[in-house]
Amino acid sequence: MDVVSPELNSLLPDEIMDTEAIEDVPQSQPESTTSQSEPSDDTSIPMETDTPMLPISISSTSSPILTLKPTLATSTATTKTTDSVTGTSVTTSGLQKLTAPFTISAANHQIILNKVASSQATEAAKSAGTPPQVIKQEGQKLLVTAIGKSGQPIVLQLPHTGNKPGISQTAADTKSPAPQFKVVTIGGRSDLKPVVGSVGNQVTTLQAQQLKTVQIAKKTPASSAAPIKFIITKTVNSKTLSPQTSVPPVIAGRVLTQSSPVIPPRTINLSEPHNTSIQSLPGKKIAISPLKTPSKVTVVSVASPTSNASQKSVALPVNVALGQQILTVQQSTSASPVKVATSQSAAQNIKPVQSVAVGGVGGSQFKTIIPLATQPNVQQIQVPGSRFHYVRLVTATTASSTGQPSGPSTSSIQTGAVRMSVPIVPPQTMKQPLTSAAQVVTTTQTQQRLIMPATPLPQIQPNFTNLPPGTVLAPAPGGGNVGYAVVPAQYVTQLQQSPFVTLASSSSFPASAGIQTQARLPLNGLSAAETTSRPRKPCNCTKSQCLKLYCDCFANGEFCNNCNCNNCFNNLEHETERLKAIKTCLDRNPEAFKPKIGKGKEGEADRRHSKGCNCKRSGCLKNYCECYEAKIMCSSICKCIGCKNFEESPERKTLMHLADAAEVRVQQQTAAKTKLSSQISDLLMRTTPVVSSGGGRLPYTFVTKEVLEATCECLLEQAKKAEQTHQPRAEAERMILEEFGHCLMRIISSAGKAKADCASINC
DNA sequence: GAGTTTGAAACT
């Protein structure tokens, strides 16, 4: 029988709604997760959250987990928790293991997972008045975690049904090669942990606040012949969530849960599945002066014909953490179509959304227009040459969707205010041809869709190439309170401060591990982390409120983050003012937010300043000059006086040589420091006593806590003895010191003996 | 770190 018993349904949280079926081919790689927020919070604007979100690589649940296993016919009281570090399994009383039915009737905000092959489950679900949701699980493992209103996370564990049904996952499972594993997390604190890869560094952890997330991680191996359909939806959002966040680690498809009764953590992690390292982006040139490390890394998008401009390297956050309510959909391989549907308690029709990759460079530079649920068949457009993601804002009233198994896939989240959907499409996604308009996930692989609340703002002409992040574009026709917002890749990073709802269907992205790992790859002498995610130089604005182009942060379409500015408005808390400022700047100069360094005319240098400089005193050989700062020569369009920033300029050559020499010195010093540090560390390591081998331990290492306590007791005893015998103070001190000497002698003696014993054993 | 210089941005 595939139908979940009523008891199970009763255990499921109300927040969990049925969702559209997701059909996918199982893969061995882990997938993303989806989170949702409670309807009660719909009225709130999550983006205003001050609490930073921390990337989390581990999914955690503080409350008991309900585990469903297809092979088991009955629920058991045992719960298995796995330690992320050790990989060991621990049974706790807080968990319940339920079995087999993949069909969980989700009436009443409950989740329904049906095994496709099981017709009984479907019928049962129909009989229950709830459309059955089908999940094919052959060849893969599916974990579903959910947290209900009660705060109890529910984990649905759908292990491989093939040959070893009913076998609970163990530590060995994590080590099993090519695990076809799917993790679905619904509600509460959910972290998507890629099944493949090491624990910890793969996924960004977000400190989600006031947010419950539902994560749907889906892995669709191309080799897998059995597509999977599952419907999961409705996130549970509550501002009442306890600030405490427990993170149950998940290793290699394992979901760790904690039995602590803590209310579902507010933290939600959203990691962008694709590697967006600049290195991986062919067709991009990164102009970095070999002489010195530029504070600004210039990236020239070659692939995008429309944008020749170079930009500061935008650390396209591989890990995307968006503000308050973010819906993320990660699509897996194009070969495996997936249907993802999210629904909320207030069932509404899901609007089909189609994402279309127009082209572009991918990575950090692309623009994406994401239609939201209010408008069916809207296409997502990626404009090359931009690091901005265009986000469509959707008012709360329009956003809900009902889980319709057969309907088009759509992700929507009810938010109190405005919804923003920010799709982040990996480079590889652009290469994927659209296969189905009805299935968004299918068309765009490895896609993350972020939904962020935003404030309705004055409409701005959708100049996709010029709009800075946060810009609200004209509302889509029929979209009602729908608009577009431009969100830069880094926007995501800054939005980590807000809770979000994530719905991600996994994709072929090389696991989150690939992201972070790749981020550390060296690039032109700089690690990818430095080039892509290195924190931008903080601004020091005092009077502009960081809402004018004086502010580099603002000018680059970034939020101020860790800056030294005063009265800063360049943040989410002042989104309205910020957007107005953006509009003002655009009114003044439609290209205000375009990169200043672009490609020159034919026959000229590849890169040149779009406007040219106007230097008068610096000779264009100081960083006052924007050309010099960008490491480019002044061009014919420059209006500089006394320019020395040209190819044959001896002053320039001299400067460059000096700078080069200085750079070499810096590098040498750095290397020397590194080497010295390494040597010191090595020395310390060698001198540090080794606990495991008593032979190498120094005597002081034997002064353990126990020894110390014993010594103190001895001294106290000696003091008492002196007191009882009414010894004079001097004598008492002598006795105590004498006892202390005895203790020391015993310790040293023990140490020497231990060393001798070890020597006799080992040597 | 404080003060000065500089040139882009903003303003008139």
Place this chain on the structure above:
DNA sequence: CAGTTTCAAACTC
């Protein structure tokens, strides 16, 4: 469009 002012970064001491 030109001139002036404002601003923050770059630079100097």
